Amino acid sequence: MNGPPHLWLIPLLPLAGFLLNGILGARLPRWLVTTIGLLAPLGALAVVLNATAVAASHPGITVCKGCTYPQGSFYLPNVETCPHAWIALPGLHVDFTFVLDQLSLVMLLVVTGVGFLIHVYSVGYMRDDPGYARYFSYLNLFLFFMTTLVLAGNVLVMFVGWEGVGLASYLLIGFWFQKPSAAAAGKKAFIVNRIGDFGFLIGIFLLLANFGTLTFSEIANKLAASPIWSSGVLTAICLCLLAGAAGKSAQLPLYVWLPDAMEGPTPVSALIHAATMVTAGVYMIARTHFLFDRAPIALGTVAIVGAATAIFAATIALAQNDIKRVLAYSTISQLGYMFLACGVAAYSAAIFHLVTHAFFKALLFLAAGSVIHAMGGEQDMRKMGGLRKKLPVTFWTMTVAVFTIAGFWPLAAFYSKDAILYAAFVHGVGGKFLWFVGLVTAMLTALYMFRLWYMTFFGELRTADAHPHESPWSMRAPLIVLALLSICGGWIGIERFSSYLAPAVGLHPAVSSFPHLELILGIVAVLVALEGFLIADKYYRRKTERPAQLAAAMPAEYKLLANKYYVDEFYDARLVKPLFWFSQFVLGWVVDFAILGGIAWLLAGIANLSGAILQRWQSGNLRSYAAWLALGAAALLLFVLLGHHFAEPPRIMVNLVRGH
Amino acid sequence: MSFMQHDVPLTWYLLLSAVLFSLGVVGFLIKRNLITVFMSIELMLNAVNLSFVAFAYQWHAVKGQIFVFFVMMVAAAEAAVGLAIIIAVFRTRATLAVDRIDLMKL
Numbered sequence: 020m021n022g023p024p025h026l027w028l029i030p031l032l033p034l035a036g037f038l039l040n041g042i043l044g045a046r047l048p049r050w051l052v053t054t055i056g057l058l059a060p061l062g063a064l065a066v067v068l069n070a071t072a073v074a075a076s077h078p079g080i081t082v083c084k085g086c087t088y089p090q091g092s093f094y095l096p097n098v099e100t101c102p103h104a105w106i107a108l109p110g111l112h113v114d115f116t117f118v119l120d121q122l123s124l125v126m127l128l129v130v131t132g133v134g135f136l137i138h139v140y141s142v143g144y145m146r147d148d149p150g151y152a153r154y155f156s157y158l159n160l161f162l163f164f165m166t167t168l169v170l171a172g173n174v175l176v177m178f179v180g181w182e183g184v185g186l187a188s189y190l191l192i193g194f195w196f197q198k199p200s201a202a203a204a205g206k207k208a209f210i211v212n213r214i215g216d217f218g219f220l221i222g223i224f225l226l227l228a229n230f231g232t233l234t235f236s237e238i239a240n241k242l243a244a245s246p247i248w249s250s251g252v253l254t255a256i257c258l259c260l261l262a263g264a265a266g267k268s269a270q271l272p273l274y275v276w277l278p279d280a281m282e283g284p285t286p287v288s289a290l291i292h293a294a295t296m297v298t299a300g301v302y303m304i305a306r307t308h309f310l311f312d313r314a315p316i317a318l319g320t321v322a323i324v325g326a327a328t329a330i331f332a333a334t335i336a337l338a339q340n341d342i343k344r345v346l347a348y349s350t351i352s353q354l355g356y357m358f359l360a361c362g363v364a365a366y367s368a369a370i371f372h373l374v375t376h377a378f379f380k381a382l383l384f385l386a387a388g389s390v391i392h393a394m395g396g397e398q399d400m401r402k403m404g405g406l407r408k409k410l411p412v413t414f415w416t417m418t419v420a421v422f423t424i425a426g427f428w429p430l431a432a433f434y435s436k437d438a439i440l441y442a443a444f445v446h447g448v449g450g451k452f453l454w455f456v457g458l459v460t461a462m463l464t465a466l467y468m469f470r471l472w473y474m475t476f477f478g479e480l481r482t483a484d485a486h487p488h489e490s491p492w493s494m495r496a497p498l499i500v501l502a503l504l505s506i507c508g509g510w511i512g513i514e515r516f517s518s519y520l521a522p523a524v525g526l527h528p529a530v531s532s533f534p535h536l537e538l539i540l541g542i543v544a545v546l547v548a549l550e551g552f553l554i555a556d557k558y559y560r561r562k563t564e565r566p567a568q569l570a571a572a573m574p575a576e577y578k579l580l581a582n583k584y585y586v587d588e589f590y591d592a593r594l595v596k597p598l599f600w601f602s603q604f605v606l607g608w609v610v611d612f613a614i615l616g617g618i619a620w621l622l623a624g625i626a627n628l629s630g631a632i633l634q635r636w637q638s639g640n641l642r643s644y645a646a647w648l649a650l651g652a653a654a655l656l657l658f659v660l661l662g663h664h665f666a667e668p669p670r671i672m673v674n675l676v677r678g679h
Numbered sequence: 680m681s682f683m684q685h686d687v688p689l690t691w692y693l694l695l696s697a698v699l700f701s702l703g704v705v706g707f708l709i710k711r712n713l714i715t716v717f718m719s720i721e722l723m724l725n726a727v728n729l730s731f732v733a734f735a736y737q738w739h740a741v742k743g744q745i746f747v748f749f750v751m752m753v754a755a756a757e758a759a760v761g762l763a764i765i766i767a768v769f770r771t772r773a774t775l776a777v778d779r780i781d782l783m784k785l
Contacts, residue, residue, distance in 0.1 A: 071707060167741030638781065639782060640777070640778065640781050641713075641716070641777040641778075641781075642708060642709075642777055642778070643782065645707050645708050646708055646715075649704050649707070
């Protein structure tokens, strides 16, 4: 068990699955496609579990820099480097390095564990889809890039994974590319992510210019070695990284792609757009926490962006009727919580919430997928209702998830959300405000989640021609496993979790002068969640006519929420349209057509004109050709004879004249 | 045993060559019959051959004679191809007047 953990196997197994299913999938029988598609994440999960077991058998040992340990033993962080340098240039040396430390181990467990469950679920969900093999190959491709991102030992390898998951996300959002809306959503996700990635790339260049290396540990060492590093540069780097993280993790102002990404198959929404890929931004901030720790302004920006996103998205979720869109805005809101935690330097709390969120949000999406599956593709909650009896497993697992996300004790999100709110509360004066925003968001979260719960499962079915049926076992089993994880996932507690993560993200003790503060804050959070539950109970169970009355009483506010604050319209009018106009008129017409096209036309015109003149020689008359030939020969003779008057005679003449 | 003492001087050969060449050029330019034009080309080639041989003899260089062989070989090949083209032209157009064979103009 003490052997090397073979980290390279973790990404390469899904890659093999992608290649096999991607190239041969259409010709293979369905059971083989399923086997390949499931074995790849299962193998990766097995390697990760093995590494976890090995790491657990060496508790409390972390490597110090420059220490050498006996060959073959296993310590965290464990570094595996490809023997051939990836980029070897003067002043730039980049290896293809994988690093397994506590942070990447936790993340890997989530990615491969939840990833495997969602693969299993997909077998049932995508059973009748003609693109079955393509679907699984994309899903495996995603796992390949995601594990690369998580394992990356330097920024550039991380960027490879980062772009790769963006690609997989694009492919899977547009999986049903026959639908124009799905194709457009894929494009939107890709383009919005490019904006963030531009910032990330600038950040990478700044890191390289200032530190001369891209390896995380080396940057951390250089930073630790010189305490007077100019914070302006660090702030710039961190803000650039934040732009990348905000793009990938759907934070203000780059969140607009995530709700549209719901066009993809629901398991994809669960895996990529809830549990794993969108948390990459949080992971990246935690990974580069040594930079953010030294840039307080950037850290404050992270907190503000997170808090603003959390409450902003939660209010939008109140007025959405598409079950998946409610969950999408909920995801944005929860990611805001994680950013908020990062912003108050509680990285372990952020990662803790990331883990529990992966469980319960994947569960929510998969349960929603089960509902959609049962309703024959219907996503509008206004047409659902009364599904409690028809879909018992889905109902109960969804119930677990809803109570978890609302933050009820002793479910997972209670612990993680509590840790974040507590960390915010003890973070100075600004932290109190952040805490309050987080608390209001918690109330809104409970409200919209119970609204979804009541609208979907209670009352009477509001569609006449639907025949809901429970999903197959391949879909029910992951729901149950995820429900158990959602219940138990938080029991480890933030203290143990953060002390485990401490070697990777540093210990950020949140000390309070008041001894029972954490308990009180926890009770307050639960009471607030209960308040949200009671409001939802009143409006969506007992007095179902009230929401419509309320909307009618405040038409402007309701329309503002239902139309998502008109952000898409605003971006379209202020950014997309001008850019489009600029591309079409300035770049397309002026630069491309007028300038570049003009040069091409000019050259073509010169050739055309000279051709028109010279073609008169091409008379077809043999004797005119002969005359020209003779004339030419005569001219040549004349030149040879008189040439030495003007210039050096041609070499051949000199030879001829000299003879031998 | 000098060249000049016993034989025709080089200049004469060159003059003859020039005359023959000029005849070839003039025939090439003014004759309308394709075969005559063709023969004029042969005349020019042979005029050149003559000067080659004369020079080779004068300077005791075998290179000139080798050139003549090359020229003769090319002329033979050209005659074969050229006559074949002329026959083909005649079969399709029923004429050999160069002024009327002008389809290749634009």
